[in-house]
Amino acid sequence: MEKKYLSKDIVGKQVIDSKANIVGNVKDMSFDMSSKDIALIVATKAGGEITINGSNITIIGDVVLLNKTVESLTPTPPTTVFSVPEKPQTAPQPSATPGLCGSCGYQNDANSNFCIKCGAKLK
Secondary structure, eight states, X not given: OOOOOOOGGGTTOEEEOTTSOEEEEEEEEEEEXXXXXXXXXXXXXXXXXXXXXXXXXXXXXXXXXXXXXXXXXXXXXXXXXXXXXXXOOOOOXXXXXXXXOTTTOOBOOTTOSBOTTTOOBOO
């Protein structure tokens, strides 16, 4: 029997379940080195992702044909994206030194009402 090897050409292929429904497209492929099994990460038509183990794949050709329906496959939880919260803006503090801008630190004339550099109100 001739050995067949998979390549990254599988990414982007359409995935079809056993009821001839289009599941989505292959997003990535991974390997379990201990069991020597593959898994496909599939971007579904609904916008989520599911992982399909090699045991659920019937054949890979122009498309990936599964031996199960999508309903019987467990979806993977969505990836959590963390964002860094923005630093809250603080109101300019009134200055104890006459003419010193509490916003940018520029030393204005003592009788100035607004900062010449940034325009912040001084009094």
